[in-house]
Amino acid sequence: MEKTLKPKGLTQEELHWILEVTRRLAAPCDLATVLSEVLDAATGVLDAEAGTVWLYDPTTNELVLQVSNDLEPIRIPADRGIAGACLRSREMINVPDCYADHRFSPALDHATGFRTRCMLTMPLVGHDDSLVGVLQVLNKRDGVFDANDEAVANSLRAHCAIALQRVRMTEKLVVAEKLRQEISVAREIQIGTLPQSAPAIPGYDLAGIFHPTDDTGGDTYDFVPTADGRLMILMGDATGHGIGPALSATQVRAMLRLAQRLGADLDDTFRHINDQLVDDLPDDRFVTAFLGQLDPHTHELRYHSGGQGPLLHFHARELRCELLTPTTFPMGAVPLARVSPPRTAVLAPGDIFALISDGVYEYQDAQNRLFGEDGVAQLLRREHARPMQELIGVMMDALAGFGRGAPQLDDITMVLIRRLPESPATERAVAADAGARIAAQSFARSLDSLDPIFAFIRDFCEAEGLDPAARTSIGFAVEELFTNMLKYNAAGRGAIELQLACAGREFVGRLSDPDSERFDVTATPDARVDLPIELRVPGGLGLHLVRRVMDAVEYDYTGRCSRISFRKKLETS
Amino acid sequence: MLEIGYGEGGVIFFAGRFDAAQCARAQAFVDAASDPRVFDFSQLEYISSAGLGVLLRTQKRLQASGVRLKLLNVNNHIYDIFRYSGFDQLFEVTRQGT
Numbered sequence: 001m002e003k004t005l006k007p008k009g010l011t012q013e014e015l016h017w018i019l020e021v022t023r024r025l026a027a028p029c030d031l032a033t034v035l036s037e038v039l040d041a042a043t044g045v046l047d048a049e050a051g052t053v054w055l056y057d058p059t060t061n062e063l064v065l066q067v068s069n070d071l072e073p074i075r076i077p078a079d080r081g082i083a084g085a086c087l088r089s090r091e092m093i094n095v096p097d098c099y100a101d102h103r104f105s106p107a108l109d110h111a112t113g114f115r116t117r118c119m120l121t122m123p124l125v126g127h128d129d130s131l132v133g134v135l136q137v138l139n140k141r142d143g144v145f146d147a148n149d150e151a152v153a154n155s156l157r158a159h160c161a162i163a164l165q166r167v168r169m170t171e172k173l174v175v176a177e178k179l180r181q182e183i184s185v186a187r188e189i190q191i192g193t194l195p196q197s198a199p200a201i202p203g204y205d206l207a208g209i210f211h212p213t214d215d216t217g218g219d220t221y222d223f224v225p226t227a228d229g230r231l232m233i234l235m236g237d238a239t240g241h242g243i244g245p246a247l248s249a250t251q252v253r254a255m256l257r258l259a260q261r262l263g264a265d266l267d268d269t270f271r272h273i274n275d276q277l278v279d280d281l282p283d284d285r286f287v288t289a290f291l292g293q294l295d296p297h298t299h300e301l302r303y304h305s306g307g308q309g310p311l312l313h314f315h316a317r318e319l320r321c322e323l324l325t326p327t328t329f330p331m332g333a334v335p336l337a338r339v340s341p342p343r344t345a346v347l348a349p350g351d352i353f354a355l356i357s358d359g360v361y362e363y364q365d366a367q368n369r370l371f372g373e374d375g376v377a378q379l380l381r382r383e384h385a386r387p388m389q390e391l392i393g394v395m396m397d398a399l400a401g402f403g404r405g406a407p408q409l410d411d412i413t414m415v416l417i418r419r420l421p422e423s424p425a426t427e428r429a430v431a432a433d434a435g436a437r438i439a440a441q442s443f444a445r446s447l448d449s450l451d452p453i454f455a456f457i458r459d460f461c462e463a464e465g466l467d468p469a470a471r472t473s474i475g476f477a478v479e480e481l482f483t484n485m486l487k488y489n490a491a492g493r494g495a496i497e498l499q500l501a502c503a504g505r506e507f508v509g510r511l512s513d514p515d516s517e518r519f520d521v522t523a524t525p526d527a528r529v530d531l532p533i534e535l536r537v538p539g540g541l542g543l544h545l546v547r548r549v550m551d552a553v554e555y556d557y558t559g560r561c562s563r564i565s566f567r568k569k570l571e572t573s
Numbered sequence: 574m575l576e577i578g579y580g581e582g583g584v585i586f587f588a589g590r591f592d593a594a595q596c597a598r599a600q601a602f603v604d605a606a607s608d609p610r611v612f613d614f615s616q617l618e619y620i621s622s623a624g625l626g627v628l629l630r631t632q633k634r635l636q637a638s639g640v641r642l643k644l645l646n647v648n649n650h651i652y653d654i655f656r657y658s659g660f661d662q663l664f665e666v667t668r669q670g671t
Contacts, residue, residue: 548657
């Protein structure tokens with residue numbers, strides 16, 4: 001803290017001045033007003049001809065003089081001149097004859113035509129001991145500044161420093177707020193370019209999400225249907241956060257749209273967007289991007305991936321996640337004379353192709369553990385059969401649960417493409433026969449259900465006019481499959497539903513367990529029925545026999561629901 | 574429902590439906606029988622793999638004394654199931670009407 005001088009000989013008038021100045025400096029106002037108040041107060045109370053406030057800029061280590069709002073400020077190195085000496089020592093300097101002092105620079109006098117005779121220079125130090133600037137008062141009206149003036153100046157300067165410091169902080173806040181508003185506008189524009197909803201493609205379920213960390217981020221995605229029934233899919237991530245990357249990401253999306261309007265194919269679109277980004281982006285910036293084209297008839301997804309990976313292909317049949325690497329460099333990194341042929345993923349029924357940004361794989365909990373590829377794979381295995389929009393919600397919930405309140409560090413973008421599973425045999429068969437009827441009933445998971453099941457089958461067979469042999473075969477298949485469900489999933493929740501239908505000359509049955517692990521009954525091997533008695537063991541025959549009693553058995557696993565369909569051609573009587 | 578009992582000459586008869594809900598009771602009956610070597614299936618309509626398990630366990634018990642289980646008057650459905658499971662090779666099976 002500065003040393004407090006006793007304002008010895010401070011007149012009533014001077015005291016009044018200082019109190020008045022203090023009051024005025026406390027009012028909220030802009031920097032120019034405060035500077036002008038400070039100068040008025042200082043020159044008034046010290047009876048000086050003029051005054052100057054140099055503000056200290058710590059980023060450049062300069063003293064800055066704002067002459068007027070219309071002119072560029074004057075900047076001098078902070079170690080120069082009398083002001084510099086004052087700033088360094090943080091002590092008041094009283095110079096009675098400036099032109100006799102070697103530290104004095106007459107440059108300002110030359111520029112203004114003013115002649116500085118004597119000068120009192122005092123440091124302005126903020127409440128936190130930081131340097132705010134230097135206040136100079138020039139030319140005492142009759143004579144030079146004396147010890148009394150120094151005492152008065154010392155009382156005044158602390159108030160001036162704090163008022164200036166306050167107004168600078170306020171201005172910083174105002175600038176930050178203005179920037180925030182501009183970012184928010186940029187974000188609106190960016191979000192506005194994202195698809196409002198995914199297009200409806202027959203046999204497919206698509207969804208996307210963009211969830212930025214701060215006000216805006218560098219991710220984008222898009223779905224562009226083409227006239228031939230195919231669909232362009234984009235997912236991109238420009239390096240960094242903030243407005244710059246957001247602009248790049250939006251630019252990529254705009255170029256894709258234009259390329260599609262001009263009828264460019266996948267390879268040309270990818271190459272030209274890349275080359276344009278090479279021209280536009282600074283050397284240290286690039287965009288990782290996936291660009292693919294889905295043909296919903298052949299179920300082929302042909303794609304290029306510039307640095308975007310891992311790409312995830314979930315194979316529904318084996319509940320397996322295949323992780324694929326990018327096909328080439330990030331976009332905008334190097335010009336492409338030509339592109340290699342696109343890679344192709346063939347989507348089987350129930351498969352999901354997932355474009356998931358680093359923000360998901362690298363989502364961290366408080367201990368810096370990553371959600372990782374395993375986290376994503378586990379979730380897909382469990383939840384793959386949900387509608388994709390719902391799956392995105394489940395994924396976001398899982399991340400929040402995993403993070404336990406840890407902040408999201410990176411943008412999250414997901415695009416999910418699922419080929420819908422084919423409908424089970426019963427529905428297909430029934431759909432093909434307008435006259436078909438489905439009988440359905442649910443049964444508790446208990447052997448006690450067998451009698452009501454057989455009664456249900458008997459009633460169905462009588463209503464459909466099926467012969468006793470068909471009824472026995474149906475009863476046999478249902479018993480074997482039902483008891484198998486009890487044996488392997490006794491603890492499952494909910495009842496097991498049995499559907500029976502006749503469509504044309506074919507019987508179609510289906511058992512559905514709404515809450516089970518996946519167990520593909522069609523994948524179990526046949527029993528060895530040629531072994532000698534010593535090697536035969538009870539059990540293991542049920543599925544083997546069902547495959548012989550029925551013409552076909554099919555398995556479908558959707559959500560937690562296991563569905564086993566079985567069919568048999570009916571003898572014409 | 575499944576009925577089990579003794580017929581003429583110590584033959585054990587089975588009548589009705591031999592499904593998974595019945596096999597514990599059937600197993601208990603057969604295990605308690607002193608000489609279960611001939612089963613009459615003339616009144617048995619239906620058998621599932623659970624019933625086959627009871628037959629297999631019984632044959633394994635008789636195996637030590639070199640006895641082969643005789644299954645009489647087996648209907649078409651049950652005969653098919655035996656054939657599909659190789660049980661026609663493990664037992665001495667006589668079909669209905671022969």
